[in-house]
Amino acid sequence: MDHQILFLNDNFFSSGTTIIYDENKTQVGELDLKSAFSSSVDVLNQTGSVIVSGKFRTLRNRWVVTDYDQNELGELRQRFAFFSKKYEYDAGKRGVYEIKSEAFSRQYEIYDSQSKLLVKFEKVSGFFSSAAYRLSSYETSMPAWEWIAVVMGVNAIIKRNNSAAANSGGAT
Template sequence: MSESIYFNDNFFSAGETEIYNEKKERIGHLDLKSAFSSSVDILDTDENIHFQGYFPFFSNKWNIIDGNEKELGILRARFSLFTKAYEYDAYNREVFKIESEAFSREYTIFNQTGDTVCHFKKVNNFLESPAFQLTDFTESISTFEWIAVVMGVNAIQKRRNSSAASHGGA
């Protein structure tokens, strides 16, 4: 079974944005906490928080917790020369690899046996806030948890781009 959903970041990374399924039905929303922090809450249509993602103080690792504030996993960038690489350690469950070609807007998430469990891509146009299409091929991790992972990849990339720009691209 595969399920595709759509969601986006805001231009200033603050406020609420909707989560839609393939039928364009609203299934939840993201609460992007502030333009000054990268934290995000993933909520259902009844306003229940299912997952949260955030950078701990002075860390480049993206933590993911559930609605009861139980730590579920940590996302980190991995060094790679010709690809974009990340790792999501879903504590006590599995470690997932996230990979993309260097200039691609598409990412694939693999489980430990190398099977594709999820795929996401940026589907926005130039000068618009990033929008994502997420296709989930597994039930081992909640689709809403994958949203927290995607928003973490986006937040890590934004931090890297901001850091490179402030250091003159060096």
């Protein structure tokens, strides 16, 4: 499959499982958001087996993606940028991928080291409800399951940054 579209969402309290759908609204897996007190996620296939997981590294603002045996697949980190949002996913020997978005955009694009567009994901809800994403994968070089863990990592970094900003304002 050259082009794959998946839909996934976060729960309002960031815990429990949510369903991953394809463009035909067929369930293709689940997202286990573990608990409201941690940001870790498991991406499960249709039989409920863990395919990939994502979580923050201890005391760091970096998101690590692992396979079902806890072997590290890659690490996501935020990059400093003016007037835009940038992240970098380092997948080791498989390459380094750049995740970019305009400052107030709800759409993100993932590029390989040759600036080839591989994946688009956009936030399709989230104002008074939990965040939901539409993931369009244009390349099969990396499984869509791994990109789901990366997308949830971007979401977790944004939540962590927003929480830190809210907690730091007003105390003088």
